[in-house]
Structures are given as C-alpha cells and as structure tokens.
Amino acid sequence: MSLLLLLYGVFFKVSLFTFGGGYAMITLYQSELVERHGFVTAEKFADLVAVAQVTPGPIGLNTASYVGYQIGFERLGGVGGGVLGSFVATLGLISPSLLVAMLAAMFLRKYAESRGVKAALAGIRPVVVGLIAAAVVSFAETSVFTARVRSLWQGAGEGAPFGIRWQSALIFALALAVKLIWKKKIGILPLLLGAGALACLLA
Amino acid sequence: MDQTPETARNPSDMESDPARARLSAVSAPPPPPPDRSAPSCLTLFSVFFRVVAVTPGGGLVMLPILQEEFVERRGWISREDMVDVVAMVQSLPGLIAMNMAVLTGYRMRGVRGALASAAGAALPPFAVILFLAAAFLQVGDGVWTRRAFLGIRAAVCAFILLSVAGLGKSVMKGAFEWALAVASFALVVSGGVNVVWLVVAGAVAGLVWKYGMRR
Numbered sequence: 566m567s568l569l570l571l572l573y574g575v576f577f578k579v580s581l582f583t584f585g586g587g588y589a590m591i592t593l594y595q596s597e598l599v600e601r602h603g604f605v606t607a608e609k610f611a612d613l614v615a616v617a618q619v620t621p622g623p624i625g626l627n628t629a630s631y632v633g634y635q636i637g638f639e640r641l642g643g644v645g646g647g648v649l650g651s652f653v654a655t656l657g658l659i660s661p662s663l664l665v666a667m668l669a670a671m672f673l674r675k676y677a678e679s680r681g682v683k684a685a686l687a688g689i690r691p692v693v694v695g696l697i698a699a700a701v702v703s704f705a706e707t708s709v710f711t712a713r714v715r716s717l718w719q720g721a722g723e724g725a726p727f728g729i730r731w732q733s734a735l736i737f738a739l740a741l742a743v744k745l746i747w748k749k750k751i752g753i754l755p756l757l758l759g760a761g762a763l764a765c766l767l768a
Numbered sequence: 769m770d771q772t773p774e775t776a777r778n779p780s781d782m783e784s785d786p787a788r789a790r791l792s793a794v795s796a797p798p799p800p801p802p803d804r805s806a807p808s809c810l811t812l813f814s815v816f817f818r819v820v821a822v823t824p825g826g827g828l829v830m831l832p833i834l835q836e837e838f839v840e841r842r843g844w845i846s847r848e849d850m851v852d853v854v855a856m857v858q859s860l861p862g863l864i865a866m867n868m869a870v871l872t873g874y875r876m877r878g879v880r881g882a883l884a885s886a887a888g889a890a891l892p893p894f895a896v897i898l899f900l901a902a903a904f905l906q907v908g909d910g911v912w913t914r915r916a917f918l919g920i921r922a923a924v925c926a927f928i929l930l931s932v933a934g935l936g937k938s939v940m941k942g943a944f945e946w947a948l949a950v951a952s953f954a955l956v957v958s959g960g961v962n963v964v965w966l967v968v969a970g971a972v973a974g975l976v977w978k979y980g981m982r983r
Contacts, residue, residue: 580862582964588928590863592956596963608917615920618927621821622893623865630893651894659890662866667882669860670874681975686859688974691945692966695952697932701925702957708921715958733922740926756927757920764919765912 568640569653575602576629576657581665583625584689590625592696594632595703604636611707619757629658708733732767736760806876807844809884816869816888834868844876865889944977 575597583590591614598604605613613635617627630651637650706713711728712721721727740756807815819833838844845853853875857867866889873885940946948970955961 578964582861582967583863584859584861584967587863588931591928593963596956596961600959601962611921611924612917615917615924617893618924620893620896622896623820623863625863626820626865626890627893627896630896655890655894658863659866659886662860662862662870663882663886665862666856666860666867666870667874667879669856670871670882680978682859684975684978685971686974687978688948688970688972689967690939690970691948692952692970694932694936694939694945695949696956696963696966697928697935698949698953699956701929701932702953704921704925704928708918708925713959719958730918733918736919737922737926740923741929744927744930757923760919760923761916762919764917764922765915767919768915 568636569649571602572633572636572650572653573657573660575604576633576654577660580625580658581661584686584693587624588697588700589693591628591700592703594628595700598632605632607703608707609635611704614704615757626655626658629654705737709737732764735767736763739763807842809877809880812873812876812881813884813888816873816885817891820865820869820889821892834872838872845872849875944973948973 579590579593579597583593594614595607595610599607599610610632613631614624614628617624617631620627633654634647634651636654638644638647640646641649702714709730711725711730713724714727716722716724716727740760743751743756815837819837822833835850839847839850853868853871856871857864860867866886869885869889870882873881873883875881877884936949940949952966952970955966956963
C-alpha cells in the first residue's frame with residue numbers, strides 16, 4: 566500500500582514541477598523514477614516512452630499510465646497490480662492540474678498576466694529547453710551510446726565502456742533526415758516501426 | 769439604498785419603451801448564455817475523451833482541435849476566452865492537455881465540469897494500456913525485441929532533438945536564456961541533480977533578472 570502512496574506522490578511531484586508539458590516531463594520522470602527511486606531501469610523507461618509516443622494521448626500522461634502499470638505489475642503482482650499502479654500514477658499526475666488549474670480559474674483570471682508569473686516563466690522556459698535537450702542525451706545513452714555520457718569523465722565503473730553502436734547511430738541519422746525532408750508527410754508511428762525493423766535487419 | 773430613477777421605474781415601462789430597453793441592455797453586462805448552450809458534464813467527458821484519443825503528441829497539438837470543437841463548431845467559448853485559456857495553460861504546472869480540460873470544463877460547468885473533462889482526458893491512455901501494455905510487457909525481453917527497441921529509441925532520440933530545436937527557436941532570445949539552458953543541460957547530463965531544483969532555480973533566476981532589469 567505504501568508503494569501506491571509513493572507512486573501517487575512521485576507522479577504528483579513530477580506534474581507539479583513541469584512547465585511546458587510532455588518532453589520536459591520526461592527528464593523529471595527519469596530523475597525521479599529511474600535514478601532516485603529505481604522503479605524501472607533506464608532502458609525500460611526509454612521503451613515505455615517510445616510506446617507512449619505512438620499511442621494516442623499526451624506523452625506525459627501515457628508515460629504515467631504505462632510506467633505505473635509496469636511498476637504495479639512487477640511489485641504488486643499481475644495484471645491487476647498493473648492496472649492499479651497505472652490508475653494511481655495517472656491520478657497522481659492529474660491532481661496538480663485539478664487543484665492548481667481550478668484555483669487559478671476561480672481566483673486568478675489574470676494569473677497569466679501577473680508580472681511575477683511572467684518573470685518566473687522567463688526563467689523556467691530556458692531551463693525546460695535544457696531539460697529536453699538532456700532527454701535527447703538520455704535517449705541516446707540507451708541506444709546510440711553504450712554507456713552514459715558522464716562515464717567519459719567519471720569513469721565507466723561497473724558498466725560497459727563508452728562506445729557508439731553504429732546501427733543505432735545510423736538509424737538516428739536516418740530518422741532525422743527523413744523527418745527533416747518529409748516533415749509532416751510521414752508520421753512518427755510508421756517511422757518508429759521502420760526503425761525497429763531496420764534495427765533487426767542491421768544487427 | 770437610494771432609489772434611482774431606473775429602479776423606481778415600473779418594469780412594464782421597459783417593454784413599452786423599446787429605445788430605453790435597448791439602451792439599458794447595452795450598458796448592462798450581457799446576460800449569460802442560455803443554459804442549454806453549455807454542454808452537460810457527460811458531453812464534456814466524451815468530447816475530451818475523443819479529442820485526447822485521436823491526438824498523438826503533446827498538449828499544444830490539441831489546441832487547434834479544441835479551437836475547432838469549442839469555438840468554431842459549438843460556440844461554447846469565444847475566441848478571446850480561448851486565448852486566455854491558452855495563456856494560462858502554458859503557465860500552469862502539469863500537463864497542458866489536462867490543464868486545458870480543467871480550465872475549459874470549469875468555465876462550462878464549474879467544478880463538476882472540470883472533473884468530467886479531466887476524467888475524459890485522462891482515460892484514453894488508461895484504456896489503451898489494458899490492451900497494449902499488457903501484451904507489450906509480456907513480449908518484453910526477446911532478442912529481436914531488444915534489437916528493435918535499440919532502433920526505436922534511436923529514432924525517438926532524433927524526434928525529441930527536432931522538438932527541442934523547434935522549441936529553442938522561440939525561447940532562446942539571448943545570453944540569459946542560453947546560460948540557463950546550457951547550465952541545466954550540463955547539470956542533468958552529468959547526473960545527480962534533482963531536476964525539481966533546476967526548475968525552481970529557473971523561476972528565481974527569471975524573477976531576479978526581470979525584476980532587476982526594471983529598476
């Protein structure tokens with residue numbers, strides 16, 4: 566039971582400190598779920614995020630549902646535990662919106678125009694850009710690179726030495742190129758499926 | 769309270785004097801829209817469920833769809849109100865999609881409307897998970913799955929890179945922004961920093977910078 570409370574609390578906290586939605590949330594998720602509490606491994610987390618991207622719904626919300634399911638499935642047992650975990654995680658995620666957004670709607674019609682809020686946001690937005698850029702690196706760390714970037718100066722420790730998987734690097738470059746050239750004409754889902762297929766062929 | 773000439777007047781005078789009635793209608797605030805134009809909580813629930821279910825990607829992607837549904841097609845919100853909603857939604861914590869649901873729902877039907885909209889918006893991934901994640905998680909760890917996901921993660925990496933490039937274009941205006949972004953990036957990549965503190969630090973930096981400047 567305390568796991569559920571912890572789950573609720575972690576997702577509540579992530580949601581409360583996310584300004585700018587989706588991808589900013591991913592870095593916070595990583596920081597809390599993978600590094601701080603060890604709920605899932607970095608690889609598993611990256612996979613769940615990939616699934617969250619292609620399924621309907623905002624990525625932050627999907628990730629919460631899926632990670633919650635994963636944690637519940639493993640720690641509480643079975644599909645039932647998974648569903649419960651998913652439910653609690655989602656609840657935790659939407660609670661700050663329910664509370665804060667409603668308060669703002671009720672009392673602070675001019676919330677967005679308050680000078681203090683604008684100033685704070687002027688600082689938060691670039692931080693968010695940095696966070697999302699860091700998410701790029703963490704995804705690279707579980708695909709293109711064989712170890713975390715920080716191992717370059719901190720030492721590999723018990724993990725694998727830092728290297729580059731050429732297959733993933735190639736797929737990265739191809740995905741980038743395709744999206745830049747064809748922009749909206751090719752959706753993300755077919756590209757991800759293609760990436761997966763290509764990875765199987767190349768290895 | 770003093771009796772002003774208007775309140776002392778007999779209501780039937782209003783009807784018998786159309787010019788005066790028109791005048792008072794202009795100067796008084798417009799009456800709220802008739803109740804039947806505001807959607808029921810169930811409608812709110814289903815509309816948000818539908819919108820979230822068919823929209824891949826983050827909250828702002830939902831905006832044009834919501835605009836079409838709420839402003840153009842059903843006339844539940846005026847365009848100006850929608851702009852307000854968007855401004856608020858970006859400056860509030862939490863998911864943009866969820867905040868939109870709560871704000872719009874509250875405007876329509878108060879607290880119950882907000883709850884109904886939020887429930888509708890939160891349900892799609894929860895429903896999908898029963899089919900998808902259960903299957904996906906059983907598939908788990910085969911050799912092929914592992915290989916495929918290495919590729920998928922690499923592609924996702926590329927897409928997030930494109931997103932941040934796009935975002936950066938609108939946010940990075942000068943040295944102040946670059947300093948904050950690079951610092952947060954470096955701190956997260958080297959590990960051990962609680963991201964929450966970075967957000968707080970960003971807010972403080974913004975306050976100091978902007979308020980300092982206005983001296």
